[in-house]
Amino acid sequence: MRYILFTCLSLFLLSSNAQNQKSLSSVKVNASKQTITQKPRLVVGIIVDQMRWDYVNRFKPFFKSSSGFTRFINEGATVDNTLIPYLPTVTASGHACVYTGSVPALHGIAGNEWYDNVKQKKIYCVEDANVQTIGSSNNAAGQMSPVNVWTTTLGDEFKLASNFRSKVFGISLKDRGAIIPAGHSANGAFWYDSKSGNFISSTYYGKSLPTWVTNYNNLHRPDSLYNLDWNLSLPASVYEANCDVDENKYESTPFGKEAKHFPYALKSFIAKDYGKISTTPYGNSLVEELAKQAIVNEAMGTDDITDLLAISFSSPDYIGHSFGPDSWETMDGYIKLDELLADFFNYLDKQVGKDNYTVFLTADHAVANIPAFNSKHQLPAGLSSEAAIKNEISSMLTAKGLNANLISNISEDNIHFNHPLMDSLHISQDVLIDLISSYLEKKPEILQVVDARHAASAPIPASLRERVVNSYSAQRSGDLVIINKSGYVDGFATGTSHGTLYNYDAHIPLLFFGKGIKKTSVHRETYMTDIAPTITTLLGIQMPSGSIGKPILEVIQ
Ligand SMILES: [Zn+2]
16 A cells, blocks of 8 residues: 555656656746747848947938938947957958957957968968959959958857857958958858959858859949949038038049049949949948848848848948048948948848847947148148158168168068077067167157067056057067057058057947847947957857957847
């Protein structure tokens, strides 16, 4: 009896336990299903190449739509004090930082190009001699891949978290703007070949272009867009009141020496010159149109496995370099970009569903005023020249009876010593550092020359010192880092550039809206490195391998 009772009890306990387990596991399944549906089906990362933080505020009164940039303000989160925590503030390093949450010291993208201390030659950030172009007969344009990026990216982590079922694509006019954000394990990256007017790719991603890319190329959209010319979106009086004069001698003339002001006739470039479109707002149109094609043809954002579409608008950078931040061209470019974003978000609402996607928008870097514009207004400014500095150092070394070849390279403000030659001539690192630093630090444009390996003790404010440390890589950095004074631009008498640690280059916009994003504004200091961990926190997945940022929790619901 006792035995029977015991057995019955055990059976009862067992079955109730099993039932409990069953119901527990079904709760678990439901809970995990619920968790999954709480996540966006698609994350769209938008980088605007060369966008200053203040542009949204400056141009907001002139935006025609309330659903472009303004949608972030009305529905999402604005993070107003986001800084770039490394040098140089250029395209490749910026795209790498946004998508790795890391800095050149770890992800290795030390600039758009750098001098490799091991190979002893210059390397372009995405060059890869082991792959071939697909989509064009322009062989050089497609020998590109992300192999030079040392850490994982956001897209790589989407892949790892989904057993590689997430779809990840990168699209930009610039190769580096598409390839670096898409990451190592991407399904595809597409960039613009200015020779053919086609979007192309490389054999890193596959044997041939997807049919939808070929079909898009066959539409010859650059020709149709050239046919529209570049006219102002608003009456000229609006630009007159809010910008520098339209025609002046310190702007470049990318459409020909005689094309000095609005309107810009573009029809003469049809079927002749596919490079010019990059310096017009129509470069953004090409990227947006191909992004829509990717979404529909790759069925992105159609299930609970989160996909990543990384798009980068390069035209603001080309326009900004030529005409500067205070030009009619820049203002009109942003008014048109705002309309294009409104159209793109409208498309996402219809195609993916309003509650199914999350967007972040930021910049890879900002930009300096044109030095001559600053001078006109008595603001600090001037020109510097790395080529001139290299010549001067050579002459200085020769005058001291030393070999001019002791310097291998100067680029992106890094001076690389020729270590094999130093060894054979028995010249010490300290001697060369002292000689060159004390020479350069007398020049009017130079603030300080930092010994790269000892940047942590450089006599500059700690937060800026950390940016130099964040940039140091033994294989890809120079021995010395030149820090120019505020307002000095390495360039020419026309146009402008970027690359420094000053706020005009290093303070970038950061905006979010969509699934899982709170309506808020964040004003504390945040960093470009915080973007990737914010997205991985939103999705509950691992952050990229080299990420040193912290999630911006205030923006997450
Ligand atoms: Zn640029």
